[in-house]
Amino acid sequence: MSARRAVPPSAAAVSDGDGCLSGYLIPPLAVLVVSLLMFCLLGSSGALVATSVTEVPQGEEAQFFESASAAGEQSGSLTAIFTPEVQYWANDILRWAAGAGLDPNLVATVMQIESCGNPRARSRAGAMGLFQVMPYHFAAGENPYDPDTNARRGLDYLRRSQAKAGASIRLTFAGYNGGLGVIGRPESTWAGETIRYAYWGSGIYESAVRGETSSIRLQEWLLAGGTSLCQQAAEQLGLGR
Numbered sequence: 404m405s406a407r408r409a410v411p412p413s414a415a416a417v418s419d420g421d422g423c424l425s426g427y428l429i430p431p432l433a434v435l436v437v438s439l440l441m442f443c444l445l446g447s448s449g450a451l452v453a454t455s456v457t458e459v460p461q462g463e464e465a466q467f468f469e470s471a472s473a474a475g476e477q478s479g480s481l482t483a484i485f486t487p488e489v490q491y492w493a494n495d496i497l498r499w500a501a502g503a504g505l506d507p508n509l510v511a512t513v514m515q516i517e518s519c520g521n522p523r524a525r526s527r528a529g530a531m532g533l534f535q536v537m538p539y540h541f542a543a544g545e546n547p548y549d550p551d552t553n554a555r556r557g558l559d560y561l562r563r564s565q566a567k568a569g570a571s572i573r574l575t576f577a578g579y580n581g582g583l584g585v586i587g588r589p590e591s592t593w594a595g596e597t598i599r600y601a602y603w604g605s606g607i608y609e610s611a612v613r614g615e616t617s618s619i620r621l622q623e624w625l626l627a628g629g630t631s632l633c634q635q636a637a638e639q640l641g642l643g644r
Contacts, residue, residue, distance in 0.1 A: 576604030
């Protein structure tokens with residue numbers, strides 16, 4: 404939905420003007436540094452070049468998204484690219500995705516960027532839990548940090564974003580982070596965080612549905628700040644890193 408990180412969520416009324424979750428805030432300078440690092444890596448490693456993410460042409464994006472979602476729903480499993488903290492929730496992700504009618508790999512991608520699997524994550528903006536849901540999305544009495552509750556509220560918003568985006572991968576992620584209202588606006592008007600969120604999300608998801616063994620876009624995200632997020636998640640889940 405919008406940018407947050409590190410505490411449980413709660414969801415009640417959904418506003419088209421504000422995203423439900425929060426993307427990981429990555430300063431522009433960090434993005435530049437990461438880009439230079441990845442350029443060096445790609446220039447010297449044929450293996451990395453072979454697994455790099457290729458953007459899907461806009462004219463083919465809807466067809467790609469529909470076929471990818473169908474394949475993901477039928478596979479009943481997550482690809483191996485996601486970090487151990489997200490894989491920890493694999494069975495739950497499959498269950499939540501089935502209930503919401505979403506591709507498990509799409510759900511896993513959102514969790515990867517939002518919390519890296521930390522159920523107690525809370526952002527400075529107040530977004531909470533695994534899917535970084537803002538408080539106003541929860542009903543009275545709901546526990547935003549309860550994984551099932553957080554997933555139900557977050558994935559309901561994700562489903563709405565996907566429906567409004569018309570099967571556009573990039574717009575689906577943008578709507579989840581920046582609010583459904585950004586979907587009908589030129590990208591030049593999006594907040595920098597939303598642009599970055601759509602970039603990370605679309606690239607990681609495309610790697611997942613292609614069945615790649617690694618994702619260059621995920622590695623970029625980790626270098627740009629995601630590693631710290633995942634370290635917090637590992638500590639919360641009791642996983643060694």
